[in-house]
Every structure is written in C-alpha cells, then in structure tokens.
Amino acid sequence: MLEAAKRLLIPSKRSEVPPFIVMDVMAAAAQLEAKGARVIHMEVGQPAQPAPKAARDAAAALLAQGRIGYTESLGIPSLRARIARHYKDTYALDLDPARVAVTTGSSGGFILAFLTLFEPGDRVALANPGYPPYRHILSALDCEPVLIETNAETRWALSPEALIAAHRRKPLKGVVVASPANPTGTMMTREALARLIAVAEGEGIRVISDEIYHGLDYAFPAETAAKLSERAVVINSFSKYFCMTGWRIGWMVMPEPLVRSVDRLQGNLAISVPTLAQVAAQAAFDGRDEMEAVKHGYEENRRILTQGLPKAGLDQFLPVDGAFYLYANIARFSDDSLAFAKRLLEEAHVAATPGIDFDPIDGRHYLRFCYAGSAAEMHEAVTRIAAWLNR
Numbered sequence: 001m002l003e004a005a006k007r008l009l010i011p012s013k014r015s016e017v018p019p020f021i022v023m024d025v026m027a028a029a030a031q032l033e034a035k036g037a038r039v040i041h042m043e044v045g046q047p048a049q050p051a052p053k054a055a056r057d058a059a060a061a062l063l064a065q066g067r068i069g070y071t072e073s074l075g076i077p078s079l080r081a082r083i084a085r086h087y088k089d090t091y092a093l094d095l096d097p098a099r100v101a102v103t104t105g106s107s108g109g110f111i112l113a114f115l116t117l118f119e120p121g122d123r124v125a126l127a128n129p130g131y132p133p134y135r136h137i138l139s140a141l142d143c144e145p146v147l148i149e150t151n152a153e154t155r156w157a158l159s160p161e162a163l164i165a166a167h168r169r170k171p172l173k174g175v176v177v178a179s180p181a182n183p184t185g186t187m188m189t190r191e192a193l194a195r196l197i198a199v200a201e202g203e204g205i206r207v208i209s210d211e212i213y214h215g216l217d218y219a220f221p222a223e224t225a226a227k228l229s230e231r232a233v234v235i236n237s238f239s240k241y242f243c244m245t246g247w248r249i250g251w252m253v254m255p256e257p258l259v260r261s262v263d264r265l266q267g268n269l270a271i272s273v274p275t276l277a278q279v280a281a282q283a284a285f286d287g288r289d290e291m292e293a294v295k296h297g298y299e300e301n302r303r304i305l306t307q308g309l310p311k312a313g314l315d316q317f318l319p320v321d322g323a324f325y326l327y328a329n330i331a332r333f334s335d336d337s338l339a340f341a342k343r344l345l346e347e348a349h350v351a352a353t354p355g356i357d358f359d360p361i362d363g364r365h366y367l368r369f370c371y372a373g374s375a376a377e378m379h380e381a382v383t384r385i386a387a388w389l390n391r
Contacts, residue, residue: 017140025354029345045324046240047245051247051280058283073263075101076278076282079278081097093227099259103273106239108250114141116261118143118174121144122143123171123173123174129327130147131358146172147361157179157181164203182358184318184319194228207225211234212235212250216323218321231255235252237249240324247281249280297375302324304371313332337356350381352369
C-alpha cells in the first residue's frame, strides 16, 4: 500500500528538465545580499530601468477603474493592431493584425509555437550556444532538441550548411533562430537570415525566429523574419527593449493558417494574457523616446566592458552586436564555468551566469555577463573582476 502511494508522487519523465542555472545564481546572490553584501548583478537578463511612464500610467488608470476581466484569447484587438503598426513603422512591413497573438511573455509564445508546429518526437534544430529554455520546453513536450555547433566564421549563428548537414543525418522538422542572440549578443545580417530561412523552408523545415532583443541592435539594424517569409513564426516580447520583464507579456506573428490553432490553445492554456499587462503594453509604444535613452545607456555599458574587461584579464569574447550580453572565454583561468562563477560571486560579489547554462558542450569555458545595469555598476564590476583575477 505504501509503495503504491509513493508511486502516485513520482513526477513524469517529461518534467525532468534541467534547471535554468541563471535562476540559481540569482538565488545565491540574494542570500549574500541578505547577509549585507553588495552584489553587482550581471546574471539575469533583465533591464534595471522601469517600464515606460506611459505604460505605468495606463496600468494605474485601469486599476483605478476597479474591475479587470478577461480579454479575447489572442489579445485586445487594439493592442494587436498596434503591434502590427509597429512592423510598418520599424520594418516597412504591412502586417495583418489577425496574424498577431498576444502571449505571456516570449515563453508563452514558444510553448504555443512548439505545440502548434510540432508532434512528439519531432527534431528541432537549435544554435549552440543558445537560450536554455528552447531545449527544455521542447524536451518537456516530447520533442527532440538538436544542438548545432556555431563558430566565428558564421558570427556564432546557424549556417545553412550546418543545418542541412544535420537534416541529412536525420530529418528535422523545425529550427529556432535568434538575432540578436542570447547568450552571445551576436547578430545575423539580413542576407544571412534570408538565406537560412530560404534553405530551411526549401527542405520543409519550419522556422521560428526569436526576436525578443530587437531594438537593442548596435552593429547594424536587425531584420524581422516576418518580412522574409510569411511562413515563419516570429516570437517577440515587451520584456527587453520596453523593460517589462515582470509584466509577462509578449507576442507572436504567425502564418494565417495557424491562427485558429493558436487561438484554441491559448484559450485552453491561459484563457487570455493578463489584461493589465496588455493595456500597459499598448501604451508602452508611446514611450519610445525613454526606451531609446535606455538603449544609449546599454551602448555606454557595452563600451565600458569591451574596453575594460581585456585590461582586467578577460580579453576573449564574442562580437557584442546587440542585446545586452557579453559572452567571455575564461579558459585561461578555469575549465569549470560553474565553479568559476560561484567563486566570482562569493569572493568578488559579481554575479554572472556560467556558460554551461547555454552550452552543455563547451560552456564550461565561458561566462555570460549582462550589462543592463548602470554605468557606475559596470565600472565597478570591471574593477572588482580585475582585482579578483590578479590577486
């Protein structure tokens, strides 16, 4: 009887996904802060600045009215229309608002996209290194994430040649691309992205483009996959550029034949995205001047790190094209990025994310630094890291 009862408490195998290590680093940093330490947070990829004032004011006004109810499953029509207008203003793309779904952050968008596009057992290609929840969500849905190594020759992005080689070994059903990418901060040119999409679709491989860091591009303007193919699925979010991580709101641009499927899934999984966040998100588009000022701050932080870290001893890192990440090689100091990050936090009180979170193959040689904080924090981080490495 006791053994039978115990079996009722065994979690499913699909739930056995690895932890998102950055959250463990965040928790360890919080423990140090509780003891009085002042930690410089460069681990979690979230802006230090608040959402635009227009977004906060719109949310406050709605709260003052009292009642907040459900919305349509795919989102408030005026927000979907405003997102579509964003594509016209930013990319010169005429987009039907009917193809837009509002999601619970980009995370909700990926769950909806993977459920809509793939069957259990389908193989989906991912760039390595890459954002861990891609492979964790796919695994939880009984799909097979296929990691494809990237290198400097392709600016640490998936190449058509590598994708086709993996497809020839065993057929792929999908590929996730990201530009700017997490954790590398590198970007694909318009030509490189267009070629990858064309090759993938020519082989019947469905394309999902993660564009959550669009707007945070420094090397050259980011291009949306939605302009390059009406068959691609695009995931974006208000979290990064609009500084709205905790509001948990994003969006998806999808081919018209998928709209009803996404609508059904969203209605069953979430009913709708929180109304307060949707109203705030629509108003956030009126805060672009504020957000551009924040972006300029990131550019200054980028300069501080790219000039300061080599002097401190971390002189090898990937191109810092966009987003707010620097992916540094620590091989001359350690072959265990988890232990290295732990010591950096405990001894220098600088929180960074070990590369093994993003790359189970070679991530032991890398750390990811997020530079979404203040310039003063970046200067101090460089000083602390230099003193710690050169003890």
